[in-house]
Structures are given as C-alpha cells and as structure tokens.
Amino acid sequence: MSIRFAERNKRLGTETAFAVGAEAAQFSLTGARVYPFHLGDLNIPTPEHIVEAAIRAIREGKTGYCPTPGILPLREALAEDISRSRDLNLDAGNVSIQTGGKPVIGKFIMTLMNPGDEVLYPNPGYPIYESMINFHEGVGKPYGFRETEKGFALDLDAIERQISPKTKLLIYNNYHNPTSAESDEEEMKRLADICLKHNLYVLSDEAYFDMLYDSKGMSISRFPGLFERTVILFTFSKKFAMTGWRLGAAIGPKEIIDAISLFNVNDESCTNHFVQWAGLAAIKGPMEPYREMLKTLKERRDTSVEILNQMKGISVGKPNSTFYLFANITAAMKDLGMQDVEDFRKQVLYKTGVSFTTRNHFGTPLPGEKQKYIRLAYSGINTSDIREGLGKMKELLG
C-alpha cells in the first residue's frame, strides 16, 4: 500500500550534512581512519557543575510537568543575562524556553509569516531556514556574502535589492554558520536601518553569539526600534557544551513570545523539567569552563588555519567567531580539473579520511557564484588529530 502523503511534505527540506556524517561513519567501518571536520557537535564535556545541577534536580523530583514557557527562575535568569549581554531590558515575559535553539526557527516563521510573504535569509546558511520558509509556503529570498580582507561580509546590496512590498521577515545569523561572517557595528547598523525602513521582522539567530575569541558579541536587537521586531534564537548548546541536552529559548517582545509559547502547548508541552534547572546552573555558575573551551577551540582554529593555508590552492581567513572555517578551494579545484565541490569532498575523504561539508550543504549556490568553498568544523576534533588529518590532506594536494 503506497502512502498518500500530504502535499506539504514535498516542501520539507533537511540537513544534507547528516549524509556526510553517515558516509564518514560508513567509511570508518572499512577500518579507515576518519578525521571528523563535518560535525557541528562539540567533543568537549558539559561542565561538571551543570551536570551536578541536573542530577540534583532529578533526585529532588523535578520530573513532573512544568509551565509551558519554562520554569520561572530560568526565564528570569535568562532575561537578566540577555539584558546584560545584549544591552536590553527584559523580564521573564520576554523568554520562552525551547527544546534547543532550532525550534525557534519554525516557530518564528509560523508566528509571523503568511503564505506568499517574502523572507530574506542567508545562503550559504543553515539549511533549516529555507526548509521552514518553503514548508510554511513563504517565498525565500536568499542573500549571500562577500569575501573581504577581513573575512566575510553581508551582501547588503543583495538584501536591499530584493526587498519588495511583500517582504516581511529577515533572518540574520551574525557569527554565521558556515562563513563565520561577523558584522562590525556599522554593517549591523545599516542592516538595522533597512529593517526599520521596510518594516521587517527579524529572526536573530544568535547560536554562536558567545563563540567569540577576541571580542564581545553584539545583537541587532539593541539598535533603537529593533527589539520590538526581533526574536533572538538563544541556545545553551555551544557556550555550555550542552548540544544533546536540547535546551534553548526564543527571546523577544512579550506578544510574540506568548504566541510562540502557544506552539509549545500544541507540541512539546514543555521542555524537560530538570534540564531547565541545569540550564539555570549554567547561567548562574562559574564561567571558567566556558573560557577554557574557548581557549581549546582557539588553538584548534589556529592550527587548522595555519595548515590549510599551506595547502596548494586553498586559502582561509582566521575568523573571530564560531567554530567553522569556510575555506576557498577554487584554485585547488582548478588544479585538479574539478568542477564539482562534491568530487573534491569525496576525493579528500577517501584518500585521507578528512571529512568535511561543502558550500552545497548550506543551500543551492546563487546565480553568478563562482568561488568554491568547503566548511571545516573544528568543534569535534582535537588539535593533534587536526594536525594529523590536515597533514595528510596537505600531502594529497601538494
């Protein structure tokens, strides 16, 4: 019996990067050594005080239902923490706890986008943006990035050029996956002005807000008039090495947050109760493990960047944020006579075990896009393995 699926399923996308992980796992079953640069996961344990807080909460019986938008102490603590780090003035009513940062994407779109509305979103970018826009029958308007001396920058012209009376939302992922693009204050201000001028709602995906090596994060929500139209995607996953705990939040104007919490009522009911107490310990607790993690990641970044830039035909900047490197391999591919980044990825994987994703795992390349890129994540691989793996890759490419 063939299933009569709903039509809408055809509009649902996926993370094709998962297939790379599966391919690498398959390859390692043959006995091959794999160097995992494809993962956005952290191979760094959750700090001990967070673990102990979770255990305490379980033993204390924090195992029944809790309020749909989350436990009040966590919402209050997050409101305080985000007020400080983003220069805002929030209370618990501005916070809806979620099972990770990702659910905020779909809930933001469902709450504010009508079918036919246009949504500006980054491409290359996290593939779930496009998937959720299409699924809920919006019209996606991808904007790209320019490679500059100082790293990647928003293509503000592409953003402004595509705005029409139907444009209602903009998705902005500063400290950007996969390019590590980081707006300076001027760029962010210009983007804020565009949103104000065209009356756009903003999803500010701040998943990597705390993954900064040499500066403090800045949120677009701090510019005048912006908070009223912005939902911040917050996650505990990165800063506190809590990816598999599934804890995040939607943060924004109370009216929108209430609407988002109504989706909680209809879907997950609430986020795991005792995990929220662990989240409270994370926010209130010592930041030493976080600083240690940044130090570790910085070392991995520096090692990776150094070796990558020694490879023939590969160039990459040294980004200040995220744990990704978006390396330009245009010249290397030309040398190898390759057209398709997928061929490059496979050749490197099967000849050296170095596994990474490519630009194509982050959306369909835009018209006129000529440069070729791969994305290496250094969050799930130790410095010594980075050295060994990239050493082999360097040997392969000459």
Next chain:
Amino acid sequence: MSIRFAERNKRLGTETAFAVGAEAAQFSLTGARVYPFHLGDLNIPTPEHIVEAAIRAIREGKTGYCPTPGILPLREALAEDISRSRDLNLDAGNVSIQTGGKPVIGKFIMTLMNPGDEVLYPNPGYPIYESMINFHEGVGKPYGFRETEKGFALDLDAIERQISPKTKLLIYNNYHNPTSAESDEEEMKRLADICLKHNLYVLSDEAYFDMLYDSKGMSISRFPGLFERTVILFTFSKKFAMTGWRLGAAIGPKEIIDAISLFNVNDESCTNHFVQWAGLAAIKGPMEPYREMLKTLKERRDTSVEILNQMKGISVGKPNSTFYLFANITAAMKDLGMQDVEDFRKQVLYKTGVSFTTRNHFGTPLPGEKQKYIRLAYSGINTSDIREGLGKMKELLG
C-alpha cells in the same frame, strides 16, 4: 507597534484546562485549601532505577547530539516491547523517538492531512487534536460517546454517518481522556473495519494503554490491514511516571515514520540524549514500581467513585482504565438550578477547594448533547486528600 501576526495563529487552539490550574493556584494563594483533581500529572515519583540510569548516562557523557529518530538501542527495545504488547512484528525502523507523546499528534496530521481533508476525532477529547486539525487547515469531524451500563462507548454511528470521500484520517484514543471509554474487541473490530472500508489513516493515541486496572491493553493496529495505516502515539509519561522528562515515540509503518523523523530534523533535532537511555532502562527494567503505581491509583479511583456516587445528583461508573472519572452531574445541576457546568465548577471550587475540569475543557459540546459532565483526575492527589476534599463536596451538594 502592534504585531502583524500570521493569519494561521488564529486557528491555533490551546488546553483551556491550564486556566483551571492557574485559577486553583490563585485561589490557594488566599490561604484556601485546594484539592487538585484538575491535573493530568502524577504525584508519584519516577522509579529509582530510571532516575539512576539517567544519572549514569549524564555522567558517561551521553550529552552530545544523537540520531534524529533516536538512539538505536531505545528504538530496538521499544520495537520489541510494542511488538509483544500489541501483537505486532516491528523493528527499529518503525520507531521515531519524540519529546513526549504530544508532538506525534501534529506530526501525524502534517504528514498525512492535506488542507480540506476531513478528520474524525473524539469530542469530548484531548483538545490538541482539534487545534492541530484546524491549524493545518483540515476539517474536523467530531464524534462523541454513548454512556452505557458498562461505561462510555464509541458512537460508531456518528463516525460512519460523517464519513465522506474527503475523510482521510481518524483519531482514536482508546482508554480515552476524559471519559475512560474502552472498546471491547467487537467495538474495536467494527472501528477497524470502518477504517479499512473507507481507506482511513489512524492515529491511535495510546497514552493510557498501560493504565489499565483489570485487563491488558489492546491496540487497533493488530487487526489485519490496520498497522499499515496506523501511527501509534506512545508515551513514557504515564506508565513510568515520567511526565516532565518529555519522552515518547511515533510508531508505525516505516515510510510514515521516516516522514515524521524529517520533522524532527527540522524542529528539535533529536530528543534529549541521556533521557533516552533512561527510557531504555524503563522498558528493560523491573515492572514492580509500575504495578505499585497501578495499585495506588486503583485505590484512589475506588475511593473517589464511592464518594462521588454518594453525592446527590451525581453518578459515575468505575472505569477500568486511565486515571480520570467523567462524572454525570446533570441531576445535581438541575437541583441547583444551573445551566452552565462552568458555574458548577466555580461554585464547588470556591466553596470546597475541590478543583476539576468540565466537559467543556475537552471541546465544544455537540448538537443535541444534554447530559452535563465534570472530569476528575485522581493522578495528582492522595487517597486521604481525596476523602477530605470529596467529603466537603458531598456536604455542599447534600
């Protein structure tokens, strides 16, 4: 600035029962003693071996991402367990782990229902069915229950009568919230035949499958031709007293389950990693705590039923399943000269502290519905408090 919400938000429903909980909490702040019969939560702790398994998993670092449809050992164990209890032949491919049972409702509907498709669903019934049908632009066709000597029974005539070529889905919640209706084999077989004859997909909400006092549960998916068209909503919440852990599963034909897991990719990524290991311990572990819980609940049920039936104008059967009592208060309301069950609820709450929900919290009454009902949950209140609270209510009603 007033928010320009998406139109679809207007179609999203809620659980109005939450408002009763809030009202009771507010009343208790005045110093009043409240007897909570409004909660579907359990005041019974999660069994120790499950708690310890969670703690072990956290300490072992099961804190990173896991596969989107869940960890393989849990999917395998659930497949085996459900195969045995439902008389099926499943493997891990038939199981997609979810953050509770509730998300299965929306995902089932999104996966199989097109806008305009008709969906049969129970009313009175869990309000999220209707909310998700409306939200995703289906046409809800409510069916009711008949009060019989042996408790509530499906109104199969109402089901058949409403089927049209546009009817595609049926939601069936055997061991039913709020009526505790339980199909005998004959009734279930008749329903299965209807589904086969009219080519309907079935959501079998089996949240209370294990909350049976004097018999074993039966699933509609065991009838020939039914499994291929059925998704079972499974939850760990009740059997293992794990409501706040948020762990459940969608179980069904592999093709549908894969489609449901694609929603996991787009929403929560995966369910909390270490909670899944606790779920594995729950399924594989000793069933003594579960049997003890049933014994406790049975005592509460018997006490409640006895006192309720002593009240003037109230009658209620002794259901074999769930932890709800759906008491007929038609005569009591007539004595009090009341038309609205909400007036009855408020009077009892403010005069005795006994807090419960009514038929109206489970959907809009159907045309021709004349009997009046309240729902008392005995999952969150001890026997001595049941005795005290219902004693006061008996005094009030005479």
